Amino acid sequence: MFLGLDEKTDWKVTVLCGIQHVLAMFVGIITPPLIIAGSLGLTVAETGVLVSMALFTSGITTFIQVKRFGPLGSGLLSVQGTSFTFVPLAIQSGAAGGLSLIFGLTIAAAPLQMVLSRFLGIARRLFPPIVTGSVVLLIGMSLIRVGMTDLAGGYGAPDFGHPRHLLLGGFVLVTIVALNRFGRGFVTTISIALGLVAGYLLAAALGRVDFSATAEAGWFTAPRPLQFGLSFNALYLLPWLIAYFVTTLESIGDLTATSQVSREPVEGPVFLRRIKGGVLADGFNSMFAGLFNAMPNTTFSQNNGVIGLTGVAARRVGFAVAAWLTLLGLFPKLAALISIMPKPVLGGATVVMFAMVAVAGLRIAFRDGMTLRNELILAVTLALGMGVTMVPDAVTNLYWYAGDRRALLIAQESIQIVAQSGLAVGAITASLLNLAFPVRKEEEDRLA
Numbered sequence: 351m352f353l354g355l356d357e358k359t360d361w362k363v364t365v366l367c368g369i370q371h372v373l374a375m376f377v378g379i380i381t382p383p384l385i386i387a388g389s390l391g392l393t394v395a396e397t398g399v400l401v402s403m404a405l406f407t408s409g410i411t412t413f414i415q416v417k418r419f420g421p422l423g424s425g426l427l428s429v430q431g432t433s434f435t436f437v438p439l440a441i442q443s444g445a446a447g448g449l450s451l452i453f454g455l456t457i458a459a460a461p462l463q464m465v466l467s468r469f470l471g472i473a474r475r476l477f478p479p480i481v482t483g484s485v486v487l488l489i490g491m492s493l494i495r496v497g498m499t500d501l502a503g504g505y506g507a508p509d510f511g512h513p514r515h516l517l518l519g520g521f522v523l524v525t526i527v528a529l530n531r532f533g534r535g536f537v538t539t540i541s542i543a544l545g546l547v548a549g550y551l552l553a554a555a556l557g558r559v560d561f562s563a564t565a566e567a568g569w570f571t572a573p574r575p576l577q578f579g580l581s582f583n584a585l586y587l588l589p590w591l592i593a594y595f596v597t598t599l600e601s602i603g604d605l606t607a608t609s610q611v612s613r614e615p616v617e618g619p620v621f622l623r624r625i626k627g628g629v630l631a632d633g634f635n636s637m638f639a640g641l642f643n644a645m646p647n648t649t650f651s652q653n654n655g656v657i658g659l660t661g662v663a664a665r666r667v668g669f670a671v672a673a674w675l676t677l678l679g680l681f682p683k684l685a686a687l688i689s690i691m692p693k694p695v696l697g698g699a700t701v702v703m704f705a706m707v708a709v710a711g712l713r714i715a716f717r718d719g720m721t722l723r724n725e726l727i728l729a730v731t732l733a734l735g736m737g738v739t740m741v742p743d744a745v746t747n748l749y750w751y752a753g754d755r756r757a758l759l760i761a762q763e764s765i766q767i768v769a770q771s772g773l774a775v776g777a778i779t780a781s782l783l784n785l786a787f788p789v790r791k792e793e794e795d796r797l798a
Contacts, residue, residue, distance in 0.1 A: 353662045355426065355612055367662045368670025371429055372678075373540045374652040377699065379408050379431040379675075380688055382440075382645055384696055385496055386452075387689070388504055389441045394563040396449075398685035399577060399643060404432050406573055406679025407644040409672045411635035415628065415649065416668030424628030424649075427657060427668040428608045430635055433648040434707060435593050435600070438492050438739075438773055440645060443586050449643070450579035451586070456640030458582055459590040463633030466598045467626050473598055480724045481780040482599045483715025484731040485592075488776040490708025491732075492739045497704050500697025507693070515694040518558070522549035522698025536659055542699050549695035564686040571682045577643050585767050589774040594633070596777065597648045601632050603714075604649040611654050612663035723790070727783045735776030738769060745769035 353359055359367070383400035386392075392400070411430040418425035440452045447454075466473045501519035503510040526545035530538055537544070553559050605628040606616055615621045628649060636646035653671075657663050678684060715728055738745055745766060768774045 351661055352613065353664045355614060355663055355665055357664050359662065359664045359666050363662065364664075364666050364670045367656070367660055367664075367667045368674055370536060370660065371653050371656050371667065371671045372674045373543055374656050375408075375429055375431050375650050377542045377546060377703075378434075378650060378652060379404050381696070381700055381703065382432040382434060382437050384688070384691070385437055385493075385500075385700065386440050386444060386645070388500065388693065388696075389496065390444045390449075391505070392449075394686065394689050396578075397689040398563075398682055400449075401688050402571065402679045402682060402685040403573065403639075403643040404645065404679070405675050405685075407635075407639040407642050407647060408432065409674070409676030409679060411631070411638060411647045412668060412675060413672035414635060414638075415631045416665055416672065418627060421623075421627050421630060422634060423631045424605055424608075424624045425665070426605065426608045426612060426614065426624060426628070427653060427663050427665060428605060428628060429650050429653045429668065429671050430632075430647045431650045432639075432645045433593075433597055434493070434704075435486075435489055435597050435648070435773075436590070436646050437496075438489065439586075439589050439593055439771065441496075442589075442767075442771060443583075446586070447581055447583055448578070450581040451583060452645070453576070453578065453640045453643060454580045454582040455586055455590045456644075456646050457580070457637050459587060459594050460633045460636040460640065460646065462591050463594045463598050463636065464630055465633075466595070467629035467633065470598075470602065470626065470629065473595065474602070476781065477595060477599050478784060479714050479717040480727050481777070481784050482596055483711050483713070483717065484728050484735075484780040485596050485711070485773060485777045486600070486714055487708050487711030487728075488732065488735040488739075488772055490704050490706070490711055491736060492772050493704040493707070494701060497697050497699075497701030500693040501701055502694070502697070504693030504697075518549060518553060518556075518692065519694035519698035519701075521552060522546065522695050523702055525549070526699060526702055536656075542703060546691070546695060546699050549698055550691055553692045553695055558692050559690060561690065563690055564683055566686075568682045570680055573642050573679075575641050575643075588768050589771040592774050592777045594636075594646070596773075597632065597646070598629055601629050601649045604651045604654070605629075607651065607654045608649075608657070611657045614663075721789075723787055727780055727787070730783060731776045731780040734779050735772040738775050739772035742770045 380401050383404045387397035408431045415423045415428050444452050503515040522545050525548050526541050529541035605625050610616050639647045
């Protein structure tokens with residue numbers, strides 16, 4: 351049995367399928383705010399707000415994406431959640447200007463994606479798979495360090511690297527791998543969530559979870575726009591714009607896959623209208639997310655696996671997903687429970703997740719074939735992108751010569767900010783090499 355996009359589903363199917371989608375995407379939504387909060391040293395209360403708003407905004411934006419308002423939204427069962435692409439940039443920007451700068455840049459850069467939705471053909475030519483794949487690979491590889499740091503105890507832990515941290519994180523990692531390898535059906539899909547729950551329960555049994563913050567948290571909260579303020583610094587804008595370019599192309603791929611698994615057209619005017627509406631909604635929804643203290647939102651690919659497993663692509667299920675996520679975001683006690691999760695538990699899961707992101711990027715990069723040209727572009731992109739990520743001091747003395755001293759200092763600072771962003775350096779490198787080295791005739795014949 352297969353239930354298509356516009357078919358009616360009874361309430362039991364709608365509710366249960368909605369829960370399955372939420373379970374499949376839950377970890378992907380809450381992990382970015384947890385990582386950013388840990389890196390910036392936020393309090394449990396502040397972390398709880400970020401987690402709550404990540405869930406709340408995912409619910410609202412999923413409704414917009416599924417419902418479709420005029421040109422806004424895909425109209426497919428395409429769920430939305432916090433994008434991992436922006437995590438390295440958020441850590442860099444947050445260290446300089448706090449949460450207000452993160453949300454300011456989230457809102458300021460999002461209109462680019464809305465503009466790109468009208469020119470998808472040009473965007474795809476500028477960023478072919480070798481470019482986007484290289485950047486996604488860089489994102490995954492740069493975040494592995496964050497995951498490993500949490501696994502060993504977290505930033506600033508006095509007993510960093512203690513065996514008790516490594517054993518707890520290792521338990522989570524092994525659980526996820528075992529469930530993913532030997533599990534069946536939906537168990538495989540939610541293996542990361544199950545691994546986190548198992549690690550959390552083990553940590554609680556060992557007395558490593560302090561529940562006092564949960565007792566102090568309220569039962570219900572009303573979302574407060576711009577709770578942490580709003581600020582802007584143009585020096586940090588370019589890397590965020592590049593990230594929105596990358597997520598635009600990721601969304602195109604995710605929406606195409608959703609259309610395909612839903613047995614809807616993957617070419618023609620209907621398909622194009624849905625893709626444009628979906629990308630337009632991504633940009634609009636990211637602005638909405640920034641307004642409500644959340645990171646940029648993007649279409650998730652996890653729901654495609656759930657659609658394939660359940661055989662239900664009905665739009666009504668998307669409304670159920672939106673309702674569940676919105677409700678979950680309104681209960682601070684849930685956010686507090688998530689926020690006090692021991693760092694090794696989170697690290698044991700994220701180190702695997704980020705490695706999977708890197709592998710996905712590698713797969714995208716060689717979608718057009720593993721030619722010598724593509725290998726060269728990927729190698730140079732990795733060399734420079736990971737190089738500045740691992741050794742940021744290498745670019746601290748870059749200068750831009752100008753007559754005006756103030757202009758010199760501003761230009762120097764802006765160059766350093768971009769140069770110390772592995773994502774920005776990698777994206778620029780891959781784009782320039784892609785333009786400088788056109789595909790040769792023999793490579794075209796091989797790909798054909």
